Amino acid sequence: QADTAMYQAKSNGRKKVYFFDVKMQRKADKRLHIYNCLKSAIAKNELFLHYQPQHMVQNGEIIGVEALVRWHLGGKQQISPAEFIPIAEETDLIIDIGIWVLQAACRQFVEWQLQGVNVPQLSVNVSTRQFHDNNFVDSVLMVLEETGMDPMQLNLEITESVVIEHAEDAIRKMTDLKNIGVSFAVDDFGVGYSSLSYLKRLPANELKIDRSFIQNIPYNVSDMAIVEAVLAMAKHMGFNVTAEGVESRQQLEFLQRQQCSFYQGFYASKPLSAEYLALYIKRLQG
Numbered sequence: 496q497a498d499t500a501m502y503q504a505k506s507n508g509r510k511k512v513y514f515f516d517v518k519m520q521r522k523a524d525k526r527l528h529i530y531n532c533l534k535s536a537i538a539k540n541e542l543f544l545h546y547q548p549q550h551m552v553q554n555g556e557i558i559g560v561e562a563l564v565r566w567h568l569g570g571k572q573q574i575s576p577a578e579f580i581p582i583a584e585e586t587d588l589i590i591d592i593g594i595w596v597l598q599a600a601c602r603q604f605v606e607w608q609l610q611g612v613n614v615p616q617l618s619v620n621v622s623t624r625q626f627h628d629n630n631f632v633d634s635v636l637m638v639l640e641e642t643g644m645d646p647m648q649l650n651l652e653i654t655e656s657v658v659i660e661h662a663e664d665a666i667r668k669m670t671d672l673k674n675i676g677v678s679f680a681v682d683d684f685g686v687g688y689s690s691l692s693y694l695k696r697l698p699a700n701e702l703k704i705d706r707s708f709i710q711n712i713p714y715n716v717s718d719m720a721i722v723e724a725v726l727a728m729a730k731h732m733g734f735n736v737t738a739e740g741v742e743s744r745q746q747l748e749f750l751q752r753q754q755c756s757f758y759q760g761f762y763a764s765k766p767l768s769a770e771y772l773a774l775y776i777k778r779l780q781g
C-alpha cells in the first residue's frame with residue numbers, strides 16, 4: 496500500500512497532473528494497474544524470456560543472442576516490454592526484474608552449452624536505474640558465480656542515458672565489469688541524448704544503431720547518411736556496430752556495402768523461445 500501511494504505521487508509529480516483530466520487519470524490508472532500486476536507477476540515467476548539471434552553481416556554466422564523479457568498480463572494478452580519496462584523503471588521494481596532477467600538468461604545460456612548448443616554470446620538489457628543501483632556490480636558478480644556463466648560471453652546493453660548523470664560512477668562500474676571480461680553495448684544509439692564527448696570516454700565495445708535509422712533504408716537518404724556516418728565514427732573509435740531491426744534483403748545488402756559488423760532483425764529471425772532458439776542454431780550450424 497505504501498509503495499502504491501509512492502508510485503502515484505511519483506508519477507503525478509513527473510507528469511505534472513495538477514488539474515483533473517479524465518484521459519490522464521485513465522492513463523495513470525492503467526499504469527498503476529500494470530504496476531500492481533507486474534509486481535505480483537514477478538513474485539509468481541510469470542515473466543519469461545525470448546532470445547533474438549544476432550548475425551555477422553558479411554556471412555550470416557551467428558554471433559550471439561539478445562534476451563528479451565516477455566509477460567502475459569493477467570495470463571492472457573502479451574504486453575510489450577516497451578510498455579511495462581518504463582513503468583517498472585519508475586520504482587525499484589526494475590531492480591528485481593533486472594536481476595531475474597540476468598539470472599534466467601545466464602542459466603539458460605549455460606544450459607544450452609550443456610546441451611551442445613553453441614551460442615557464442617549472450618546480450619542482456621540493463622536499464623539505467625538498475626545500472627545506477629549501488630549493488631549493481633555485486634549483483635552481476637553474484638549471478639555469474641551462481642550460474643557458472645563465463646563473463647567473457649556476457650554482453651550488457653545499456654543506453655546513452657547512463658552517463659548523463661554520474662558519469663564517473665558509470666565509467667567506474669563498467670570498467671570493473673570489463674576487467675573480469677564482461678563487454679558492453681550502447682543500445683538504441685542515436686535516439687537518446689547522445690553526447691559525443693561522453694561516448695568518447697565510455698568503455699563500451701559496441702554501438703547498436705537504433706531501428707528507426709534502419710527501417711526506411713533504402714528509401715530515406717538521410718537515414719542512410721546517418722548510418723554511414725555512425726559506421727565511420729565507430730570504426731575510428733574502435734566500436735563494433737550492430738544494426739537493429741533489419742527487416743529486408745535490401746537493408747542487409749546496404750549494411751554489407753557499408754561493412755557494418757553485425758545485425759539483428761526480423762529478416763533473420765524474430766525473438767524465439769529458448770527451445771526454438773536451440774533448433775534455429777542447430778539448423779544453422781548443421
Ligand code: C2E
Nearest residue numbers: 563564575576577580596620621622740741742759760761
Ligand atoms: P531493445 O533492447 O532495443 O530490443 C530490440 C527490440 O526490437 C525488441 O523489442 C525486438 O523484438 C524488436 N525487434 C527486433 N528486430 C526487429 C525488427 O526487425 N523489426 C521490428 N519492428 N522490431 C524488431 P521488444 O522485445 O518488444 O523490447 C522492446 C524494448 O524493451 C527493448 O528494446 C528494451 O529496451 C526493453 N527490454 C526488453 N527486454 C528487457 C529486459 O529484460 N530488461 C530491460 N531493462 N529492458 C528490456
Ligand code: MG
Nearest residue numbers: 561620652682
Ligand atoms: Mg537491447
Ligand code: MG
Nearest residue numbers: 620654682683
Ligand atoms: Mg532499449
Ligand code: MG
Nearest residue numbers: 682683705739
Ligand atoms: Mg535497441
